Amino acid sequence: MGRRSGPRAGTDEVPFFSQATTFGVLWPLVEERVNEVFATGKFSHGRHVAEWERELAAYTGAGFAVGVNSGTDALVLLLRACGLRRSEGVLVPVYSFVATASSVVLAGGRPEFVDIDPVTYAMDAAALESAVTPASRFVMPAHLFHQMADMAALGAVAARCGLTLVEDSAEGIGMRQYGRHAGLHGKGGVLSFFPSKTLGALGDAGAVLTDDPEVAEMVRALRHHGRLGPTLGDFATISTETDVPGYNSKMDDIQAAVLSAKLTCLDNDIARRAELAAAYHERLHDIPGITRLPHVVERAPHGAEHPQESGESRPVFYVYLIEADDRDRLAEHLTRRGVGTEIYYPTPLHLQPCFAHLGHSRGDFPRAEAASARALALPLYPDLDVEQVDRVSETIREFYTGKPT
Numbered sequence: 001m002g003r004r005s006g007p008r009a010g011t012d013e014v015p016f017f018s019q020a021t022t023f024g025v026l027w028p029l030v031e032e033r034v035n036e037v038f039a040t041g042k043f044s045h046g047r048h049v050a051e052w053e054r055e056l057a058a059y060t061g062a063g064f065a066v067g068v069n070s071g072t073d074a075l076v077l078l079l080r081a082c083g084l085r086r087s088e089g090v091l092v093p094v095y096s097f098v099a100t101a102s103s104v105v106l107a108g109g110r111p112e113f114v115d116i117d118p119v120t121y122a123m124d125a126a127a128l129e130s131a132v133t134p135a136s137r138f139v140m141p142a143h144l145f146h147q148m149a150d151m152a153a154l155g156a157v158a159a160r161c162g163l164t165l166v167e168d169s170a171e172g173i174g175m176r177q178y179g180r181h182a183g184l185h186g187k188g189g190v191l192s193f194f195p196s197k198t199l200g201a202l203g204d205a206g207a208v209l210t211d212d213p214e215v216a217e218m219v220r221a222l223r224h225h226g227r228l229g230p231t232l233g234d235f236a237t238i239s240t241e242t243d244v245p246g247y248n249s250k251m252d253d254i255q256a257a258v259l260s261a262k263l264t265c266l267d268n269d270i271a272r273r274a275e276l277a278a279a280y281h282e283r284l285h286d287i288p289g290i291t292r293l294p295h296v297v298e299r300a301p302h303g304a305e306h307p308q309e310s311g312e313s314r315p316v317f318y319v320y321l322i323e324a325d326d327r328d329r330l331a332e333h334l335t336r337r338g339v340g341t342e343i344y345y346p347t348p349l350h351l352q353p354c355f356a357h358l359g360h361s362r363g364d365f366p367r368a369e370a371a372s373a374r375a376l377a378l379p380l381y382p383d384l385d386v387e388q389v390d391r392v393s394e395t396i397r398e399f400y401t402g403k404p405t
């Protein structure tokens with residue numbers, strides 16, 4: 001498929017992201033699929049969701065994909081379906097989107113924070129081992145920005161400590177480690193299709209991925225008021241008896257149709273994101289003041305002697321995150337020059353007011369605190385062109401060298 005020619009905010013501006021530009025040449029296909037939904041007259045619990053679930057399971061290699069109405073709900077339903085009970089501990093990375101930990105609270109559990117590995121920005125295996133408490137029952141690493149957490153190392157700690165492993169793989173569509181898609185390294189994982197994500201819908205949507213038929217069935221029940229159906233995935237046979245108190249967290253058929261259309265371009269988009277990341281690297285690597293560029297950990301297949309590690313790994317550049325001296329002033333400078341940026345994540349989770357009751361204070365998780373003070377995300381989406389990468393990079397160079405280029 002050729003490059004997109006989506007609408008632009010303005011010739012000189014480089015917006016951080018625009019929800020309107022992510023469809024480009026796919027609009028006609030999206031429209032066609034959405035019109036099919038209109039023609040069925042069924043916008044919720046229709047056949048498009050079931051079809052999308054099969055396509056998503058095929059793309060990811062999951063035994064089951066269950067569509068729900070957001071990545072956040074997917075986390076809550078996954079934790080409940082995996083049997084999280086009241087007040088049980090779920091070890092989560094302290095540097096992530098707030099939903100990684102708020103989902104634990106919403107599912108009745110207690111978040112237990114773990115500091116990060118400064119290379120992957122994901123949960124650190126040694127830090128995990130020392131954070132385990134007698135209440136710990138689950139561990140839920142998150143895969144952030146452009147690559148997965150070290151699942152072999154985290155999985156080994158989980159096994160040693162008797163923890164159930166689930167994944168906040170909300171950002172992880174397309175990411176693989178040793179042949180296995182994000183979300184499928186433990187009992188289950190999630191995806192978010194929020195518009196800014198690598199695969200974005202026309203609003204909110206999410207999914208649970210799992211190989212476990214019981215988890216899949218329970219998520220299907222919980223998303224629909226707790227009604228267990230006799231046949232997995234067959235909406236027509238869902239019972240009207242309510243078995244467990246559930247939620248209303250169904251995926252809309254329109255979102256399913258949109259995502260199915262966009263999936264046809266996903267691998268192209270992922271390749272384009274990698275090209276743009278390489279273009280940034282080339283232009284930024286020698287700028288004083290930029291103390292870190294994204295680093296992809298090489299995970300070469302080990303071959304027959306380690307069958308668990310014999311498949312390919314693939315990073316996916318969802319976010320291009322740098323670390324920079326004087327980060328806040330750099331961000332202001334870029335804003336003044338029409339370049340949008342975003343801080344991921346400005347407040348580590350232990351310092352969020354909603355988790356104050358957990359009793360942490362500044363200094364408890366020094367790596368996450370250091371990252372949140374220095375990290376800055378630059379514009380990265382398939383419609384961006386290399387001239388815009390040039391413009392962003394030159395504006396950064398100008399900030400540190402004082403010279404317009």
Ligand SMILES: *Cc1c(COP(=O)(O)O)cnc(C)c1O
Pocket residue numbers: 070071072073096097099100142143168170171191192193194204205206
């Ligand atoms: C986006 C995101 C979520 C939440 O997904 P929504 O679809 O926005 O609810 C959860 N965790 C992480 C790491 C995310 O990036």
